[in-house]
Amino acid sequence: MLRYSAILKLKEQGLSLRSIAASTGNSRQKVTEVIDRATEKGLMGPFDDDMTDKWIEEFLFPERTLESSGRHPIDFDYVHRELAKPNVTLSLLHHEYELECRTNKRIPYSYRSFVRHYSAYANKHKATLRIRRKPGEVMEVDWAGSTTFIIDRDTGEKVKVYIFVATLPCSQLSYAEASLSMDLSAWITCHNHAYSYFGGSTQILIPDNLKTGVTRNTSRELILNPTYREMAEHYGTVVMPARVSAPKDKPSVEGSVGVISTWIIAALRNSHCFSLEELNREVHEKLEEFNRRPFTPKSGSRLSAFEEEEKFALAPLPKHSYKQSSWRDAKVRPDYHISVESMFYSVPYEYINCQVAVRLTEQLVEVYFNEMRIASHKRLIGRFGQLSTNRDHMPDNHKLYIDQTPENAKDWADEIGPNTLKVIDFLLGTAQTERLALQSIFTLKKLERRYSKYEIERACKMVVSMTNRPTVKSIQSILSNNKKSDAEQELKRKTETANNHYGFMRGAAYYGGADKDE
Template sequence: MSYAEATLSMDLQSWIRVHNHAYAYFGGTTQIIVPDNLKASVTKHTSQELILNPTYREMAEHYNTVVMPARVRAPKDKSSVEGSVSTVSTWIIAALRNTQCFSIDELNEAIEQKLADFNQRAFTRKQGNRLSAFETEEKFALSPLPATPYKLSVWRTAKVHPDYHVSVESMFYSVPYEYINRQVDIRLSETLVEVYFNHMRVASHKRLYGKFGQLSTMRDHMPDNHKLFVDQTPEAAIEWANSIGSCTLKVIEYILDTAQIEKQALQSIFSLKKSERKYTKYEIERACKMVISITQRPTVKSIQTLLKKNKKNDAEQTLKQNTEMTENNYGFTRGASYYGGKDK
């Protein structure tokens, strides 16, 4: 039994769509597909190596079938197909040569009608027709169709940018920052964008459409310092200040209440939060307490200045105390008079 369909081109999208329609027409999948060596199916075919188009290979895996392209310049590998093509050309293409169609759908409706006539045409040398022979002799050998037809996907390669995103059709999708400057494979489907590194999926995003330059960023893909910045919200700032002390809380609440732009206030608070890398909570709370006692308009810059000053004063005080202790340790040293000399 034959299947025929008209397409505007033999690109990959048309190639995959026709396969889906053919399998639906037959009501099952075959164990083997024997296509020609067109670029939509075969990337490289030599006596030593066979490389299928990644999308076509993926489609074959979806239908649980094996692709075995005919050898180059070996038409006998698919002789039955060559014979059917000749017959179909006579019964369908030639029969519709004078038919005027104004869309591809209209043409395929006419082909579908002629195709049904072709498959139901009686044999000349035996009883039945192609359809009845298929149902009684061949259909049992087909594997059942999967629950859903294969959805077209396209494979591409890209390099991960320093901002841990890859560019796909002017849209940007994040990957784990460990893969910066690495070459990755990208699988594009109608609704999904998947990123693979060494055949392992490292990221998956819902595909973006519309205005160019949109970003899809996942928090787990960010470095730690980026997570800290993104997590800045007024609630998070107040929670952090409350964990430091009451004076710090007053300062943070004042900054949030008086700032004209919330984002600028959060940036200032974020810079103060980073002070925890150098100073203890006690030192931050002490600096905030000192600022409140000095002015009614505390700023992050004034707190940072006090932190540095207090750190320096504490270091000088500690040095002074250590010096005094060192001098006191030598208070019982014998003078010159002990050895018969004169003390000066």
């Protein structure tokens, strides 16, 4: 066996390839091959007692061990890359490996040996072991059990501060942030910052069963807080809370919480911060140190493992971070409005007396019925009691009343005819107040439900020809009389038509007579 450790140690001492070859009794070609492979794999001193020549050979040239068995070698780099892809498993890759062996007429490894060799390769060569966790698959989140504090500038009292922790199990990269509370707003804000820190989102999000995120979690049903569910949908992830009293469902974050409690919370025990921003700067500095600390049994760090083996697998973030919203229930009042924080917002009048769900953001108020959005308003601010009413939500009679302005009244009359416009101008010009005139015009406009535009124009023409002071009541009377008169004339016309159709008309020729002139 080559003296791998001697070759690498002499190289670190600065000896030339010729000197190393002469000292170890190997060719310069072999020495060059070993040094190039060690540089490629990132293997460098100091070397401990466990790193024997055999260990180094298996690390640098794993394929040689497999080739000696007479079986078809496994392309571990290919297996490692393919496992990062969605839904790819070792079972599928072993099946493809067997097909390749049959094609090349080579003897394959069994599935158990395949998995064993890959596990040994991943443990030795990679910072992450994908046989346990796929990259970009899971993010585990929790509040740390230990707390820290900031100092109130005015009173000098210590204010308790909580630490949010998020971990990617594959690379073990963690995120931490200090917060003054553990309410829903802080929970969502910390998630937004964690996704921004990682630069992407995972397929699955595993929280604890805290009330701010999970309303109910039993073997039969899972009910999430609506805001938390909405945030997960925004980032394209699925929330799968850990089972009650089952910390093994999220072991990575549980382990990270303990380590972060030591390397961040305990490390800051002698720091005196006077604001949350100042404390978070300290936390982030310690966090960077924590993520860059080298792994003890293998090369690399959490950050390097993330950048090399997991970052590419994260889903891209949306263009904008999630804007927090809150939900509440409301009942539609008889005036087709709902009350939200002493402000009133309209919904379609068909939903009067119905229970609806209301989603509140900083800018919008959205109303849902059976998970379907039925109304949306810009959120009102300022004095209480303001109304936001959408015209499309009103019944037809309310629309007519709301639309009453002198300009709208004239536009309507102009569509009917010139005589109707004269009546409208007279009402607007002679009424004591504009409101009284508009009420009279509103009554006149409602007549359009029973009479055609032609009938209204004809009645206005008759009124204008009879008097210089037309009234709505006189127009109503004329319309009613005209209706009766038109009905009588129509009945008379039909009767005459019927008699003419069924009468017998015989001329003189029928009776054998002749004209006198003849």
